[in-house]
Each structure stands twice: as structure tokens, then as C-alpha cells.
Amino acid sequence: MGVIEASDRAWKGVQMTNERHGTAEWLRGRSQRLRSLGELSCKDFMAYEFGISSPCKHPRSCLDCYADMFERIADRIDAERALPEGMEWPRFEDGGLVRIGDELEFEGKTMLVCDATFCADGWALWCDREDMSGRLCGSYTDRVKRPAPKVLDADGAPIEVGDVVYYDGEPHPLTVVGITRDGKDALIDANGEESCVEGGRPQDFSHDAPKPVLDADGVPIKVGDTVFCDDDPEQLIVDSFDDSGCVYLTLVKSPNGIFYTVEPSRLSHERPDSWERIEEDAKLAPRDYPEKCGMNPEKTERIASMMADLVRRAKALAKAGE
Missing domain, CATH: 2.30.30.1060 (SH3 type barrels.)
Incomplete structure (x- = not known):
């Protein structure tokens, strides 16, 4: 038996739709209704079902004839829809029929079934997608994989x-x-x-x-950064972030455990200033650069002491509200 050509494949494509299946069921439904109508003449039946008058006057036997006729029509449609003996429409691994328009797995990709052909040894499904097309072949016992x-x-x-x-x-x-x-x-x-x-x-x-997590100054916060919380001069290390964007912190002097978690808007990479820090810097600045300043150590000590005294006086005035 050769490959079924396009004209023969047309009805096999139609067989996978609900339209032809619905026609056969509709005819069977008409047959069942006829048998339940009781006494009804052919004329009445023809007028009722098709709007056509008939001269026949026999009441019941004609309905039986029509019922038999509808059943034969339905059987004929089923026979036309069936594949020849020994052939079977391809199925997925779960037993479902592979319909035209279904997706299947083809060479590791998801493909769309566009057509089907049949021969003595098996079937072939013609598949397509945007970037490729191909033909999947199999015997009548083979099963098709659904896309993962x-x-x-x-x-x-x-x-x-x-x-x-x-x-x-x-x-x-x-x-x-x-x-x-x-x-x-x-x-x-x-x-x-x-x-x-x-x-x-x-x-x-x-x-x-x-999105980067930003500190109060708009600087991105990264794991391992040294930051400061609010006005506290205590140095903190960024350990990690939680799902809401809060920052897990550890102490620089004690990095073995989580210290606390804060909103990133409370953090800064800049150490907060203070009177103590200003006083400390005033003492250290002249001592750090004696060569650049052209001063001997004794002179830098006197300048450092003077700067520290200025800081103490400024603190006193600030405390007094001046």
C-alpha cells in the first residue's frame, strides 16, 4: 500500500476535528428521537423535520425506515472516517491522539503538527516552527512525545x-x-x-x-562593604540581603555572627562626623605631615595642642547654645 496522497489525507485531517464527529452523533440523535415519537405519518415527519410534504399515509412503518436510514448514514460516516485495517492514527505516550495543530517534541524542540501521511509500515508527521521544519516518522506501535x-x-x-x-x-x-x-x-x-x-x-x-540596593547617599551597597548606621561611628560589614531589601550587618570587631538588620536608607559608606572625631583629627593632622609642613616634631606638638584646644572651646560654645 502506498503513501496516502493529499486528497486522501484531507478527510484524515478532518477526522481529527469535532465537526464530522458531531455530524454522526447528530444523525444518531435524530434516529433515537424518531423511535420515540410514536404515531406519526411520513407526511407529518417530513414536514416536521424538513418542511417537505409527502403523500405517504402509513403511520409507523415509515418512521422505522427513516430511523434505519439514519443509522446506516451514521455507520457509513464512521466507516469513511476510519483508517484502513492495520493502520492507526499516531498517539502520544499517554494514549491521546496526535491532532493536526498539536505541539510535539521533535529533535529536542517543540514543533507544530501540520500534516500526516500513512503507508504500510507506519506514519509520518510533518512538523514546523519559525526557524525549522521536519518530518517525524514512526511505526503504528510507536508513540509521540509531548513537549516538556x-x-x-x-x-x-x-x-x-x-x-x-x-x-x-x-x-x-x-x-x-x-x-x-x-x-x-x-x-x-x-x-x-x-x-x-x-x-x-x-x-x-x-x-x-x-536593582542595586542604595545607601542614604545613593551609593550602591555590596556584600563586604564597610558601612555606618545612622550617626553611630561603629564600623559594620554588609553580610547579605533579605528578600525585602533589608541589609544583614556584622560588627567589624566581631564578624562571626549577624549583628542586626536595617533598612538601607539608614546606612552610609561615610563615617558620621562628631566632635570627638574632629578633635582626634586636629591632633593627628600636624603629626602626620611634619616633613611637608617643614616643621620639627616639637613644633607640631604645640600646633596639635592648639588645634585640640580650639575644638574644646568650640564644643563648649555649642553646648552653651552660642
Whole structure:
């Protein structure tokens, strides 16, 4: 038996739609209704069903004839819709029929079924997509794979090999190099210049670069930065960030445990100024640059003492409200 040509394939494509299937069921429904009508003449029936008058006066036997006629029509339609003996329409692995317009997996890609042909040994499905087309062949016992469910990132966007993504809020871009499946779950492998991820969950990735967390001065806060909270001169180290954008901090002098968590707007990379800091700088400045100032150590000590005294006087006036 040769390949079924286009004219023969036309009705096989139609057989997968609901229209022809509905016609056969409609005829069977008419047959059942005729048998339940009771006494009705052919004339009444023809006028009722088709609006055509008939001279026949026999009441019941004609209805039986019409019912038989409808059943034969329905059987004939079913026979025309059936494939020749020994042939079977291709099915998915779950037993569902592969319909024209369905998606299937073809050479690792999702393809659209456009046509089907049949021969003595098996079937062929003609498939297409934007960037390629092809033919999937199989025997009548072979099953077709459905497309694997799409792997979605945290924002619901599909992840594919080659995509540039960001992992768990990190600012370093990664390129997806592999997608593997562990049962129903997908695992992502991605590489970058500064880091890599093996077996990451899709929901931990995003195609959008994370927005930087900014301190009170608009400076981006990064892990490992030394920052200051409010007006406290205590040095803090940025440990990590939580989902809401708050910053986990540790003390510089005690970095082995989380100290506290604050809003980034309370942080600054600049050490807060104070009278104590000004006084300290006043004492240190002349001593740090004796050579540049052209002064001997004894003279720098006197200048440092004078500057510290000026700071104490300024503090006293500020405290008095002057």
C-alpha cells in the first residue's frame, strides 16, 4: 500500500476535528428521537423535520425506515472516517491522539503538527516552527512525545539554554549552559565570569538584573562593604540581603555572627562626623605631615595642642547654645 496522497489525507485531517464527529452523533440523535415519537405519518415527519410534504399515509412503518436510514448514514460516516485495517492514527505516550495543530517534541524542540501521511509500515508527521521544519516518522506501535513543560524563572518567563540570567538576587550575569530534569523538577546549570551555579532551581533565577540596593547617599551597597548606621561611628560589614531589601550587618570587631538588620536608607559608606572625631583629627593632622609642613616634631606638638584646644572651646560654645 502506498503513501496516502493529499486528497486522501484531507478527510484524515478532518477526522481529527469535532465537526464530522458531531455530524454522526447528530444523525444518531435524530434516529433515537424518531423511535420515540410514536404515531406519526411520513407526511407529518417530513414536514416536521424538513418542511417537505409527502403523500405517504402509513403511520409507523415509515418512521422505522427513516430511523434505519439514519443509522446506516451514521455507520457509513464512521466507516469513511476510519483508517484502513492495520493502520492507526499516531498517539502520544499517554494514549491521546496526535491532532493536526498539536505541539510535539521533535529533535529536542517543540514543533507544530501540520500534516500526516500513512503507508504500510507506519506514519509520518510533518512538523514546523519559525526557524525549522521536519518530518517525524514512526511505526503504528510507536508513540509521540509531548513537549516538556516550559521551565519558568521567578518572573514566569521561560528559561532556555543560552539565556543570560541572574541567580538569587546576585548582580553577576550568568549564561544558562544546561537544563536537566529530575522527575517533574527542572535543574539549571549556569556559568559566569565571577560565579557559576550547578543544579539551581528555576524559581531562583531571573532574566532581569537585580536593582542595586542604595545607601542614604545613593551609593550602591555590596556584600563586604564597610558601612555606618545612622550617626553611630561603629564600623559594620554588609553580610547579605533579605528578600525585602533589608541589609544583614556584622560588627567589624566581631564578624562571626549577624549583628542586626536595617533598612538601607539608614546606612552610609561615610563615617558620621562628631566632635570627638574632629578633635582626634586636629591632633593627628600636624603629626602626620611634619616633613611637608617643614616643621620639627616639637613644633607640631604645640600646633596639635592648639588645634585640640580650639575644638574644646568650640564644643563648649555649642553646648552653651552660642
